[in-house]
Amino acid sequence: MKLPWLQPGDSFPPAASAWGPASPAPGLLAAGGALDVPTLVSAYSQGIFPWFSRDQPILWWSTDPRMVLHPPEFRLHRSLRQAIRRLESQPGAEVRFDTAFGEVIRACAQSPRQGQGGTWIVDEMVQAYEALHAAGHAHSVETWIDGELAGGLYCVALGHAVFGESMFARRTDASKIALAALVAFCLRHDIPRIDCQQNTRHLASLGAREIPRRDFVAGVAEAAAQAGPHWRFEPVYWNHLSSLRSNGT
Numbered sequence: 457m458k459l460p461w462l463q464p465g466d467s468f469p470p471a472a473s474a475w476g477p478a479s480p481a482p483g484l485l486a487a488g489g490a491l492d493v494p495t496l497v498s499a500y501s502q503g504i505f506p507w508f509s510r511d512q513p514i515l516w517w518s519t520d521p522r523m524v525l526h527p528p529e530f531r532l533h534r535s536l537r538q539a540i541r542r543l544e545s546q547p548g549a550e551v552r553f554d555t556a557f558g559e560v561i562r563a564c565a566q567s568p569r570q571g572q573g574g575t576w577i578v579d580e581m582v583q584a585y586e587a588l589h590a591a592g593h594a595h596s597v598e599t600w601i602d603g604e605l606a607g608g609l610y611c612v613a614l615g616h617a618v619f620g621e622s623m624f625a626r627r628t629d630a631s632k633i634a635l636a637a638l639v640a641f642c643l644r645h646d647i648p649r650i651d652c653q654q655n656t657r658h659l660a661s662l663g664a665r666e667i668p669r670r671d672f673v674a675g676v677a678e679a680a681a682q683a684g685p686h687w688r689f690e691p692v693y694w695n696h697l698s699s700l701r702s703n704g705t
Contacts, residue, residue, distance in 0.1 A: 457475065457479060457480075459475075459484065459486065459487050460485070460486040460487070461486070461487055461488045462486050462487065462488040462489035462516075463488065463489070464489060464490040464492075464495070465490070465495075466488075466489060467498075468485065468486060468498065468499060468502055468504055468516065469485060469486055471485065471502055471503045471504055471518035471669060471673055472669070472670070473485065474517065474518045474519075474520065476520075482519065482520075483517045483518055483519035483520065484515060484516075484517055485504060485516045485517055485518050486515075486516045487513045487514060487515050487516070488513055488514060489514055489516070490514070491506060491514060491580055491581070491583075491584035492584070492587070493584075493587050493588055493591045493593070496584060496585075496588055496593070496612075497588075497593060497614065499516060500612050500614055500617070500619055500676075501614055501617075501676065501677070501680050502518075502673065502676075503518050503522070503669065503672055503673040503676050504516050504517065504518045505517055505518075505619065505653060506581070506584075507576050507653075508576065508578070509576055509578065510578050514580075517653075518669060518673075519653060519654060519669065520668065520669035521655075521666035521667055521668055521669060521672075522651065522653070522666065522667055522668075522669050522672040523651075523652040523653060523654055523655045523656075523659055523664050523665070523666055524649045524650065524651055524652055524664060524665070524666075524667055524672060525620075525639070525649065525650040525652055525659070525662065525663060525664040525665075526648065526649050526663075526665075527639045527642040527643045527647065527648075527649070527650065528643070528699075528700070529663040529665070530636070530639045530662060530663045530697075530700055531661065531662050531663040531700075532636065532697055532700045535629070536629060536632050536633070536636060537697075539628075539629040539632070539633055540633060540636060540694060540697070543599070543601070543633060544691065544694065546601070548600075548601070548602050548603050549599075549600060549601045549602070550600050550691075551597065551598065551599055551600070551633065551634065551637040551689045551691075552598045552600060552689065553595055553596065553597055553598070553641075553687050553688055553689045554589070554595050554596055554687060555596075555598060556596060556598055556605055556608075557586065557589045557594070557595070557596040557610065558582075558586055559605055560596040560598060560605070560608045560609070560610050560624070561577065561582055561585055561586070561596070561610050561622075562582060563605070563608070563624040563626070564577055564609070564610065564621070564622035564623065564624045565577035565578075565581075565582060565622075566624070567622070567623070567624040567625075577622060585610065585612075585621075588612065589610075593612055593613060593614060594610060594611070594612050594613070594621075595610065595611055595612075595613055595687050596608055596609070596610045597609050597610070597611070597634040597635075597637055597638050597641075597689070598634065599627075599630040599631070599633045599634045599637075601627055601630065604626075605626070606625070606626050606627040606630035607623070607624055607625035607626055607627060607629075607630025607631040607633065607634055608623070608624065608630070608631065608634045609621070609622065609623040609624075609631060609634045609635060609638065610622060611638065611650070613684060613687070614676075614679075614680040614684070615679055615680040615681060615682045615683060615684045616645070616646070616647050616648065616679040616680070616682040616684065616685075617647075617651075617675075617676045617679035617680040618638075618642060618647055618649070618650050618651065619650075619651040619653075620635075620638075620650050620651060620652055620653075623635065635662070636697065637689055637693070637694075638650065639697070640693040640694055640695075640696045640697050641685075641689060641693055643693075643696035643697070644685075644693045644696050645685040647679070647685075648675065648679055649675060649679075651672070651676075652664045
C-alpha cells in the first residue's frame with residue numbers, strides 16, 4: 457500500500473483517502489512535509505494531525521471514526537468535583553492558561569500515552585508546537601498547587617475548533633482538573649467539541665465518544681471559521697460545570 461510522500465509546502469491529500477481499518481495503520485494519510493506553523497494550521501483545519509516517533513519521518517493521520525468530547529457530555533466524577541472544590545478553597549492553588557507552555561509540553565513528553573513504550577512528542581514536535589503557541593494557535597491549561605505546576609495539558613485551537621493533544625500530572629487529579637477547566641472554558645464560550653483523536657478507555661470514561669470522520673471534518677471547518685475566544689481562565693467559569701451530571705467514584 458503506497459503512502460503519499462509530501463515535500464514541504466505540498467497540500468495534504470483528502471482526509472478521506474487515509475488508510476482504512478483493514479490496513480496496517482488505520483488512519484495514516486501521508487508522510488514527510490514539514491512541521492512549520494502554516495502546515496500545522498492547514499493540517500488541523502482539515503482534521504489531520506502529526507504523530508510519529510523518533511527515527512521515523514513525519515507521519516500525518518486522520519482517524520475514522522474520530523474520538524471527540526462534547527463539553528455538555530463531560531462526566532464529572534464526584535471525586536473530581538471534590539478535587540476542584542479543594543483547589544478553589546486552597547491558597548496558592550489555581551488554574552492558569554498559557555503561563556508555562558514550554559514546561560507543560562515537555563512534561564507531557566515525559567509521560568507517554570498508555571500502551572506506548574516511548575513518547576511521540578519528540579524534539580521536533582516540541583519546537584513546532586512552541587512556534588504554534590507563539591503564533592496563538594496552541595495553548596496550555598495548567599493546574600498550579602502551592603505555587604508549583606502540578607499538572608496540565610496542551611491543545612491546539614483554530615477559532616472555536618479545539619484539539620486536545622496530551623496531559624500530564626505530578627499530583628493526584630491535577631491533569632483531570634486541567635481537563636475540567638478546559639471543558640468549563642468551552643462551555644462558557646460555546647465551543648462545540650474537543651478533539652481527542654483516538655479512542656481510549658480513559659477518554660470514554662470521561663464522556664468522549666466516536667463520531668464519523670466526515671462529521672468531524674465538517675464540524676472543524678464550521679468551528680474554525682468563527683472568531684476565537686480570549687484564552688484566559690476565570691474562576692467563575694467553574695460555575696459552568698454545575699449543570700453536568702456527577703458520576704460515582
